[in-house]
Every structure is written in structure tokens, then in C-alpha cells.
Amino acid sequence: MALHAINWSAPWFESWRDTGQRVARRHEVGSALTAALNLESGAPVRFVPQSELADGEPYERHIFSSGTCPTRDNLHDFFNGLAWIQFPQAKNRLNALHTAQIAQAGKGSARGPVRDAITILDENGALLDAPELLWQALLARDWHCLFIERRALWAQARLIVFGHALLDKLVQPRKEITAHVWRAPCPRDSTAEVDGWLAGQLTPEQLAMKPFTPLPVLGIPGWCPENRNVSFYDDALVFRPAGRPGRKNSGLAAVFGP
16 A cells, blocks of 8 residues: 555645554554554544455445444555544444435445435545635636636635545546535534534435535645646636636736745
């Protein structure tokens, strides 16, 4: 597992850095990943080898019934373990909802909108604390307004990466990496308070509405040196307009500050 490839100074790892580095150090000196994770406090589950998941048993139901999280020795499960430690209330709530949906519909049936939304948030979700003007631009997918006209407002914003697959992808950052951002401003408080807030938001009714909006995260000022140049945002395959042509960059300086 290439833990050495993680650039812990990257802004997307800000809230994960302390815990992540401790676990990574333990693993790098010989501890199994499960043991390295279990030495951290706060997780409502115990991490066990993947072999403890019986054939045919749904992963989410196993966690719910046993209180153990089957874990493989890879980056994806490393970040999933960190998520259980960092966001125990939200992860517990997602697991309970997932298990209830399986019980209701059966493991072999179509996943349905609630399970789809749970998976999207758990794997690729992010939380945004930002001024209302940035939210308006984001929900409209007005990338010119979001990243150029209102660029200075990003100094007042904070994006918290939640999804463990998103964290895994960001080990090797690429322009096209896009988060599914929860469409409600999260509190600007400690991780524990954000965790409690998110857990309180997670209801089947809320999730069924797919409360997410896409955000290409490397467009955030300070997250990628190349986005200081206006042309970074000209890529319509990444910064896709919402039903109208993209706006021109006329009258703007070619290079911004961070």
C-alpha cells in the first residue's frame, strides 16, 4: 500500500492529517492496517481483516450486526478507516440507514434512490462552508461566477472532503476529480460538531432527494497552482455549464492570486 505517496500537506487532507499520519506511521513500521486503525480512539467499530466477511453477506449488514469493519490492505480502506474515526456519528448513521434499506428491499434488489445517495456521500461526498454568494453560483453551476468573479470569497470558505473514495483519488490529483457536495452549508466548527450536524441531516427523505451538487475540487483557489490562470476553467468537459453556453473571460486579468 503506497502510503508514502500521500502528500499530507495538500489542502484536501487538512482535517485528516493528524490521524492519517499516525495510522500511516504505525503501518509503515510493521503494524497491520487493522491494528494501526484500532489504536485510534473514537471509532464505533473495530477493524478486522476482510476474511471475516462471510461469502454472500452484505458488507453494510455485517458491520451493523457485528460492530466490526472488514478492511483490506489498500488506500481505499485506509481512508474508510480514517472516516470511521473522524466522523463516527455520520458513518454509523449511514451504516444503519444502508442496513435498513437492505432489510426493506432485500440485498438482491435494485439499490433505490436512498441507497444510491448513501453510497454517493460515503464514497465521494464533501461538505462546504461558504458565503451565500458562492453557494448561489455553485448551485447554478456558474463556474465563471464561482471561480473568477467571486474568487476572493473563497478566502472565507472551507471544503471538507468526506468520501473515502474521493480521498483515495486525491492521492493522485487530476483536474477532472469532482466531489458531490451536500447542498446545505455545514457549520464552521470542530470536526466533531460537523460530524454531529451531518448525522442529524441524514434521513431517508433527505437522501432520496439526492441532495448533492457537483464541484470540480481542483478549481478551488489554492488547491491547484494551475488554476491561477483563467484558461484552467475553459475546459467544458470538467466545468460543464448548466444548460447555457459558457461565459467569456474578457476584461479579466490572465492570472489570479492563490
